[in-house]
Amino acid sequence: MNSPDTIRIGDLIRTRKVIVCCGAGGVGKTTTAAALSLAAARAGRRVLVLTIDPSKRLAETLGVSRNPPTPVAVPADRQAAAGISAPASLDAWMLDPKLVADESVRRLTKTPEDAQRVLGNRIYQQVSAMVAGMHEYTAMEALHRLVIEGRYDLVVLDTPPSRHALDFLEAPKRLAGLVEGRAIQAFLPKRDSLVARAASKVIEKILSAVFGEEFAQELVSFMMTFSGIFSALNVDVNTMRNFLSGPDVAFLLVTSPAPSTLAEAHFFQDKTKELGLPFKGFVLNRSRARNTSKRWPDGESLDQVPPEGLSGIAKLQALAHTELEAARRDLTLLTELQQRAGSNATAMAVPELPQGADDMVTLITVADALAAA
Amino acid sequence: MVRDVRRHRATGPGVTPLDALLKKRVVLITGKGGVGRSSVTAAAATVAQRRGVRVLVCEIGDDPADYSPLARHFGRERLPLAPQIITPGIQGALLLARSGQELFLKSVLRSGTLARAALSSDALRRLLSAGPSFKEMGVFFQLLTYLRARRDDGQLAYQLILIDMPATGHTLSLTGLPELLLRLVPRGPIAAALREGQSYLNDPALASAYVVAIAETLPVSECLELLDGLKKTAMPTGGVLMNRVPVDPFSASERAALEEVIARVNPLGGEGFLKPVLARREIARLRANTELPITLIPELPHAGLMGSIADALIKGEKVPMPQAQGRVA
Numbered sequence: 001m002n003s004p005d006t007i008r009i010g011d012l013i014r015t016r017k018v019i020v021c022c023g024a025g026g027v028g029k030t031t032t033a034a035a036l037s038l039a040a041a042r043a044g045r046r047v048l049v050l051t052i053d054p055s056k057r058l059a060e061t062l063g064v065s066r067n068p069p070t071p072v073a074v075p076a077d078r079q080a081a082a083g084i085s086a087p088a089s090l091d092a093w094m095l096d097p098k099l100v101a102d103e104s105v106r107r108l109t110k111t112p113e114d115a116q117r118v119l120g121n122r123i124y125q126q127v128s129a130m131v132a133g134m135h136e137y138t139a140m141e142a143l144h145r146l147v148i149e150g151r152y153d154l155v156v157l158d159t160p161p162s163r164h165a166l167d168f169l170e171a172p173k174r175l176a177g178l179v180e181g182r183a184i185q186a187f188l189p190k191r192d193s194l195v196a197r198a199a200s201k202v203i204e205k206i207l208s209a210v211f212g213e214e215f216a217q218e219l220v221s222f223m224m225t226f227s228g229i230f231s232a233l234n235v236d237v238n239t240m241r242n243f244l245s246g247p248d249v250a251f252l253l254v255t256s257p258a259p260s261t262l263a264e265a266h267f268f269q270d271k272t273k274e275l276g277l278p279f280k281g282f283v284l285n286r287s288r289a290r291n292t293s294k295r296w297p298d299g300e301s302l303d304q305v306p307p308e309g310l311s312g313i314a315k316l317q318a319l320a321h322t323e324l325e326a327a328r329r330d331l332t333l334l335t336e337l338q339q340r341a342g343s344n345a346t347a348m349a350v351p352e353l354p355q356g357a358d359d360m361v362t363l364i365t366v367a368d369a370l371a372a373a
Numbered sequence: 374m375v376r377d378v379r380r381h382r383a384t385g386p387g388v389t390p391l392d393a394l395l396k397k398r399v400v401l402i403t404g405k406g407g408v409g410r411s412s413v414t415a416a417a418a419t420v421a422q423r424r425g426v427r428v429l430v431c432e433i434g435d436d437p438a439d440y441s442p443l444a445r446h447f448g449r450e451r452l453p454l455a456p457q458i459i460t461p462g463i464q465g466a467l468l469l470a471r472s473g474q475e476l477f478l479k480s481v482l483r484s485g486t487l488a489r490a491a492l493s494s495d496a497l498r499r500l501l502s503a504g505p506s507f508k509e510m511g512v513f514f515q516l517l518t519y520l521r522a523r524r525d526d527g528q529l530a531y532q533l534i535l536i537d538m539p540a541t542g543h544t545l546s547l548t549g550l551p552e553l554l555l556r557l558v559p560r561g562p563i564a565a566a567l568r569e570g571q572s573y574l575n576d577p578a579l580a581s582a583y584v585v586a587i588a589e590t591l592p593v594s595e596c597l598e599l600l601d602g603l604k605k606t607a608m609p610t611g612g613v614l615m616n617r618v619p620v621d622p623f624s625a626s627e628r629a630a631l632e633e634v635i636a637r638v639n640p641l642g643g644e645g646f647l648k649p650v651l652a653r654r655e656i657a658r659l660r661a662n663t664e665l666p667i668t669l670i671p672e673l674p675h676a677g678l679m680g681s682i683a684d685a686l687i688k689g690e691k692v693p694m695p696q697a698q699g700r701v702a
Contacts, residue, residue, distance in 0.1 A: 025406025025540040123557060206491045209482050212561030260442055267440060275387060297640040302631075309630025315622040316631065319645030352644075 009252075009373040012280055013040045013154070016250045017147055020157045021283075023254035024264065026305050028285040030058055031366070032254045032350070033158035034092075039367035040154045041090040042083050048146060049092045051158035052139055061360055064092045069099055071146070082360060091152070093142070100138035113328050123222045136160060143278045147248075241275075250280040257286060257330050265340055282337045283370075287349035289334060291327035296320060347372040390583075390612045390666040391417070391686045395426055395533065397581050398520060398647040399573055400611070401548070403538040403603075404585035404593045409616040413585045413670070414537040415446035416682035421533050422462035423683070428518060429456055429531035433512050433547075434467040443537045456531070464531065466519070474501050481562045501614070504603070509550045538582075541599050546594055548574065548582070549606040554566030574608060581611035586659070588618055588652035593659050600663055613665035615656060616682075619672050620651035647670050 012019060019036055023029040030051055037049035048071055052059075059065065071093035073079075084090055102119060109115040118124055136159070143157050200345055207216040237331040244248070253268045255261050272279035295301040297316045305313065330349065337347035350369060353362055394400055394417065402414045414430060421428040432443050432452060444465070452465045454472065459465035475492055501507045522530035527559040538544045551567040551574070558564050562596045574580045582603050586596035596613060603610050616681055623631070623646070635643045659667060670685045 027407060049457075076643065162688070202487070203497065206478075206482060206487060206494075206497070209487070209562075210478065211558060211563060215558045215561065222668050260445070261441070263440055291641060294641045294643075295638060297635075297638075297642050302634045302636055303500065303641055305634055306630045308626045309634075311626030312623050312631050315627070316635075316642040316646060318622070318642075320640065320642030323641050323645060 002021070003355065007280055007341075007344060007347060009036075009281060009283070010371045011041075012041050012250045012252075013371055014045070016154065017159065018143065018155050018244075018250070020244070020249065021253045021254050022159050022251060022268065027254050027256040027258075028159050028350075028353075029254045031353070031363070032252075032283055032285060032370075033156050034058055034062065035350075035363050035366035036252075037090060037092075037154070037156040038082060038084075038363055039371040040156070041079070041088050042364075042367060043371060044088045045153040046087065046089045046151070047154045047156065048093060048152045049156045049158065050093050050095065050139065050143060050146070052095045052160045052262035059092075059094055061363065062090075062092050064094065069103075078360065082364060084168055095139060095142060100142055104138065104141060114326055121222055123218065140240050140244075144243055147243070172344065245276045245278065247278070249278055251277050252281050253279075254281055254283045254285060257284065257288070257326075257333055262336060262340075265337060269340065269345075281341055282345075282347040284330070284334055284337060284347065284349045286352040287322065287330045287334065288327045288352055289330040289349050290351050291323050292331065294323075346373075375454055389686075389688075390614075390668050391420060391485050393611055394581065394583065395421055395424060396578075397533060397611075398579045399516070399534045399536070400580070401536050401538050401544065402585060402606070402614075403541070403544045403582055403599065405592050405599075408585045408587045408592055409444040409687050410585045411446060411537050412682055413614050413616060414443060414585075416536055416686055417691045418463050418535050419683040420459075420686050421535070423687075426463075427529070427532045428462075429464045429466060429534045430459070430537070431466055431468045431516070431519070431534060432537040436629070462539050468515050470511030470515075470537065471501070473511035473513065474507065476518055477511070477514045477562075477566065506546075506550060506554060509547050510554070512547060513550055513570055514566055517566060517573075519658045541595065541602070544582075545602045545606055548608040550605060551575075552606065558636075573574040577609035580609055582608050583611045583612045587615050587616050588655040588659075590622075590655060593655045596659065597662050602667070610665055612668060613659065613663065613684075615659075615667055615669045617672040618656070619645070619648040619652050621653075623649075 013036060013206055021029050021033045021036070033049055033051060041047040049062075050071075063078045064072045071091040074082075074084075074090045074092055075104045078086075079090055082090070105118050105124075106112075106115045109118065139157060139160060143155055146152060146155050204216070204220075207219065210216070211219060253265060255264060261284075269279055297313060297320050299305070299313070302313065302316075334347060334349045341347045348370070350366055353366070394559070402410055402417065404410050411432075414432075418428050418430045430443065430452075432441060434441070434452070441449075444451045447459045447463070447465065449459060449465075452459065452467045454467055454469060456464045456466040478491050479488050482491055499513070516534070516536075519531055519534055524530050538547070551571045555564055555567055558567075584596050584599050584603075586592045588625070600610055601614075631646065635646050656667065656669070668686065670682055673682065
């Protein structure tokens, strides 16, 4: 292990078993997760990238179908083209939350008949993918199982898109709050104490006033069927939390130079600390910092400009001025992120990629930058 | 669905998509993360205020302490829990699932004791925070109360409610909520509230969703997917607000003369040189795939951003994009 003052993304890629990429929507999180997994596979590891709701293009680049029931290998020719050779490998799994939820039901129920009763339930069918936190829960659940199975040296998780980077961690907690025995029991018919029976009578009244008598009963029977599963879930949520706090895991915040970046970074860092999770760094995407080394456009650097183009040079200089300012801002931002990261984490910048940059060549460029950082 | 404008006699020369927007009761501003949704929402609110429309800006919050990009545009850390003036002429409020659920319980459980019991039940609170669709239902009901709200003089409290919506998936789970739940709960107070909500949200004369996008490959693809999704949930769509469209300072002959040397030398300014070309290509692709009006909002320096977006929205078709192929409808 490294000493704490030399945390490097390149080392995380080579040593950790799980890297969780968090971040708000639209910051290039999925691309970063793909590049990290590519980098690890190129460094000789057996890698899986796990993602929910990715862009079609990324699936196309990796050559895998969307929403398969289990992880699939990136086609051999693409792996070879990306410089991945056995025993190293790259698999991808674009999760469908509904499929994973069904799978969890099958695994957590005692008999196939129990499973069928839940899967066939009208309420379950309509809303299984809409239970708050279900997307997040299914991703965590799949992650945990895959790591236990030991088929992979590294699993990179691209967390579901959300407004807040930490929704991913909070949502399963809400789910756990619901399934905690005491809460769910209140809705179920009681046989024990008089007080409990009276309380559950009141709740019954409330439920039928709100949902109508007919649906309230259906809801209660749905919950009864589910309660067994819920308690099994509860254990899992806690196991997963412990697992994610362990030394084999690294959390990265993927972010962009948007004005809200620093506030978000601050919030994220505090939150991971509060939850006891191993925060290891910031990845600043779309950084224009490297532009500072480009040449200034003038008569000297731009040779052989035809006369019609001369009037354009001043306009180009105006654009150059803006780009230089942006580059300087991004450099300052990176320094601030590095300071904020402190000695137990790091911050690195990934340059702005060309449009729709999910092709393999671009991904490899980013992968190499991450591995070298 | 797109014909809403006509009912309000808003079609015709000189009518911008913004005029149509300002005539609605409720407008959802949606789009992929990072495209500037909250700037556009804040700008639209500013325009509404300048036109004398009583406007309420909202965003959907889980936790009142959450970081709010929308509130930042009004110089605040966050939006208030209940409608309050956040800047002269503009009110703001969080759409908080929990308070919507409480309002709903209070309105349904006429007995005060029962309502108090319900609200103090830990079990019920947990159920409401994680149960299927309950969060969306709370948000939905809170919105409904704002739509219904009237002042003492009988006038609508908020003529226009502008909502800065969360990312794509969450937007669709809200717009798809009534249909989904009505299949499960066709009768009773929930159904009644859902139907009332539908009477606003699915009526193109009263409601509209606008998708904010930027003229790049992935955002345009996602914008098209989102328009498709909105259509499937019966949510009327008003148009695409194309944000941060790069202004092209170069003439065609300057471009031709500089193209080769810029590709070879890759100097500072080269990225800016290429951007308008790529943007035009993406706007043309969007144009080819939707008949909705596309409003172009030029890229602006960050200082004074919101006022400038407001100006661009007001001007509508006069957005300075001389070489744009995407017609400003």
